[in-house]
Amino acid sequence: MLIREAKATDWPAIWAFFHPIVAAGETFTYPVDLGEEEGNEWWLLPAPSRTVVAVDDAGKVVGTAKMNRNHLGNASHIASASFMVDPAFEGGGVGRALCAHTMEWARAAGFRGMQFNAVVETNERAVGLYRSLGFEVLGTLPEGFHHPRQGYVGLHIMYCAL
Structure with a gap:
């Protein structure tokens, strides 16, 4: 697997799994009816932020991540990131590779820590992955996320010192 900078021409491949993941409403705080153009603007970030794709040996986009500073000003030393993996490739290490990346x-950009602002507590695979990479749950917003099948569930704030 190769992780490289995302290009505008990667968007159709990203959208192919981005759209159903967002529309399912189970793991992201995005509107479930998010349109393609708006999704593109939200995901393919301009520098100094960064968006990458993970591609398999055949060149197929199997996952993506976006990374950015979490806040501005005197809190701009904390990074954040978001991840999506094509469901056909879940469990194959794509998410772990993207998160590590x-x-x-x-670290290379000089950030002191990384914070994830809204990790749905029922997304056990993601929570477990982040914990295994050194993240901890700082707190949970009770009933902060309305899951389509499980009702109101918590949103974790997770952090890792870099």
Whole structure:
């Protein structure tokens, strides 16, 4: 697997799994009816932020991550990131590779930590992955996310010192 900068021409491949993941409403705080153009603007970030794709040996986009500073001003030393993996490739290490990549980017860019602002507590695979990479749950907003099948569930704020 190769992780490289995302290009505008990667968007159709990203959208192919981005759209159903967002529309399912189970893991992201995006509107479930998010349109393609707006999704593109939200995901393909301009520098100094960064968006990458993970591609398999055949060149197929199997996952993506975006990384950016979490806040501005005197809090601009904390990074953040978001990840999406094509469901056909879940469990194959794509998410782990993307998360590790974003952490290395943040370290190299001089960030002191990385914070995830809204990790849905029922997204056990993501929570477990982040914990295994050194993140901890700082707190949970009770009923902060309305899951389409499980009702109101918590949103974790997770952090890792870099």
